[in-house]
Amino acid sequence: xxxxxxxxxxxxxxxxxxxxxxxxxxxxxxxxxxxxxxxxxxxxxxxxxxxxxxxxxxxxxxxxxxxxxxxxxxxxxxxxxxxxxxxxxxxxxxxxxxxxxxxxxxxxxxxxxxxxxxxxxxxxxxxxxxxxxxxxxxxxxxxxxxxxxxxxxxxxxxxxxxxxxxxxxxxxxxxxxxxxxxxxxxxxxxxxxxxxxxxxxxxxxxxxxxxxxxxxxxxxxxxxxxxxxxxxxxxxxxxxxxxxxxxxxxxxxxxxxxxxxxxxxxxxxxxxxxxxxxxxxxxxxxxxxxxxxxxxxxxxxxxxxxxxxxxxxxxxxxxxxxxxxxxxxxxxxxxxxxxxxxxxxxxxxxxxxxxxxxxxxxxxxxxxxxxxxxxxxxxxxxxxxxxxxxxxxxxxxxxxxxxxxxxxxxxxxxxxxxxxxxxxxxxxxxxxxxxxxxxxxxxxxxxxxxxxxxxxxxxxxxxxxxxxxxxxxxxxxxxxxxxxxxxxxxxxxxx
Ligand code: GUN
Ligand code: ZN
Numbered sequence: 497x498x499x500x501x502x503x504x505x506x507x508x509x510x511x512x513x514x515x516x517x518x519x520x521x522x523x524x525x526x527x528x529x530x531x532x533x534x535x536x537x538x539x540x541x542x543x544x545x546x547x548x549x550x551x552x553x554x555x556x557x558x559x560x561x562x563x564x565x566x567x568x569x570x571x572x573x574x575x576x577x578x579x580x581x582x583x584x585x586x587x588x589x590x591x592x593x594x595x596x597x598x599x600x601x602x603x604x605x606x607x608x609x610x611x612x613x614x615x616x617x618x619x620x621x622x623x624x625x626x627x628x629x630x631x632x633x634x635x636x637x638x639x640x641x642x643x644x645x646x647x648x649x650x651x652x653x654x655x656x657x658x659x660x661x662x663x664x665x666x667x668x669x670x671x672x673x674x675x676x677x678x679x680x681x682x683x684x685x686x687x688x689x690x691x692x693x694x695x696x697x698x699x700x701x702x703x704x705x706x707x708x709x710x711x712x713x714x715x716x717x718x719x720x721x722x723x724x725x726x727x728x729x730x731x732x733x734x735x736x737x738x739x740x741x742x743x744x745x746x747x748x749x750x751x752x753x754x755x756x757x758x759x760x761x762x763x764x765x766x767x768x769x770x771x772x773x774x775x776x777x778x779x780x781x782x783x784x785x786x787x788x789x790x791x792x793x794x795x796x797x798x799x800x801x802x803x804x805x806x807x808x809x810x811x812x813x814x815x816x817x818x819x820x821x822x823x824x825x826x827x828x829x830x831x832x833x834x835x836x837x838x839x840x841x842x843x844x845x846x847x848x849x850x851x852x853x854x855x856x857x858x859x860x861x862x863x864x865x866x867x868x869x870x871x872x873x874x875x876x877x878x879x880x881x882x883x884x885x886x887x888x889x890x891x892x893x894x895x896x897x898x899x900x901x902x903x904x905x906x907x908x909x910x911x912x913x914x915x916x917x918x919x920x921x922x923x924x925x926x927x928x929x930x931x932x933x934x935x936x937x938x939x940x941x942x943x944x945x946x947x948x949x950x951x952x953x954x955x956x957x958x959x960x961x962x963x964x965x966x967x968x969x970x971x972x973x974x975x976x977x978x979x980x981x982x983x984x985x986x987x988x989x990x991x
Pocket of ligand 1: 587
């Protein structure tokens with residue numbers, strides 16, 4: 497089996513990759529605009545100019561309509577849509593989840609997708625909704641797994657094949673589903689049936705579903721978050737290891753008069769100003785868009801521009817190693833995204849195993865920065881440090897002298913580390929002067945840990961009241977000498 501996915505750069509559990517399809521290479525993360533084969537709000541041939549590299553459409557809809565089916569079978573899918581780059585096709589599964597029934601079998605729809613020249617095909621999985629009974633989730637998952645294996649045995653070459661991970665909101669079933677599919681070497685693994693979670697702002701549970709699915713998959717396979725099209729949550733999903741998204745949102749929101757931004761959605765009627773510099777927003781005022789006969793198209797175009805702008809920002813952040821700073825920023829725009837951010841960090845043990853050991857300067861951007869994988873990694877490795885003799889720990893910048901055997905720096909949220917590491921990642925972190933309660937707690941906890949691991953050393957701890965007044969400070973070992981200084985005292989020259 498040739499490698500179809502190559503990972504080029506990584507940050508947190510996110511990555512930049514190259515996915516090779518019959519109609520060309522796609523750089524991920526990326527979004528596949530959904531093309532409705534009946535009406536194209538924005539024509540498929542224009543999609544490249546927005547930054548789209550790959551499209552997605554629905555093979556079931558094409559197969560049900562004579563005019564579409566005949567052209568697709570005769571001239572191919574790419575001619576039907578007027579796009580010669582990669583195209584993924586969904587099966588009738590989404591219709592199945594909405595209408596409860598479809599007039600097609602798994603075998604028929606796989607065969608059809610191959611015949612029309614799809615680049616990435618999808619079997620007829622069952623998108624089991626959140627919150628169904630365990631029995632239903634299990635029995636539907638078994639049918640899904642059977643159909644996926646059947647599809648795999650039908651597709652040997654040419655078309656890439658997606659293996660959707662199901663299991664509803666049962667996280668063990670999500671992981672089991674992913675583990676069962678892995679030996680069958682699907683080319684792309686979509687995480688399915690998450691649309692109801694996103695529609696209901698259940699982003700924290702979405703995080704759990706993604707992590708459970710990812711844990712069951714090999715870390716080197718491409719993952720598609722099925723039905724995710726709002727740019728507000730792309731950074732979060734990419735940081736958890738999702739590589740592909742599909743957006744019907746750009747067109748559906750536009751039909752509803754909604755204007756997408758990376759921090760949420762406005763109704764165009766509520767906008768007096770346009771907070772965007774895309775060609776649509778530069779050429780029109782909010783009033784003009786409200787009155788335009790092609791209002792839906794203008795909104796769809798703006799929505800697509802912001803969608804791909806966010807993808808580019810995410811890729812740039814991965815290259816710079818500051819994706820988690822971007823995630824932090826994006827998750828401040830809605831309380832349920834704040835919840836999702838906290839949930840992401842509840843999985844830090846897993847993220848830490850994938851996060852690169854060195855990147856650009858760590859920026860403290862909020863209380864959750866203390867939960868980042870770098871901090872956990874350092875806390876886990878404290879045992880490697882050997883601290884002996886007279887030791888100075890300072891919360892202020894210090895220079896070495898003869899007075900102490902070892903000099904350590906205290907810097908929240910990292911904690912206490914040898915000053916020799918000060919210029920090294922992540923100890924060179926940029927942090928604000930006033931630190932949140934949680935971050936101070938994290939730093940004091942690992943300082944206490946360091947002190948108790950090296951109980952024979954004689955510690956002197958110089959800090960100001962913002963450190964000494966923290967409740968955790970009372971847990972320092974009793975033999976530590978504490979010197980409290982105002983942060984403005986010119987003491988460091990004395991050292
Ligand atoms: N579109 C949105 N969710 C799903 C899913 O779970 N399966 C398929 N095939 N399509 C989807
Ligand atoms: Zn715009």
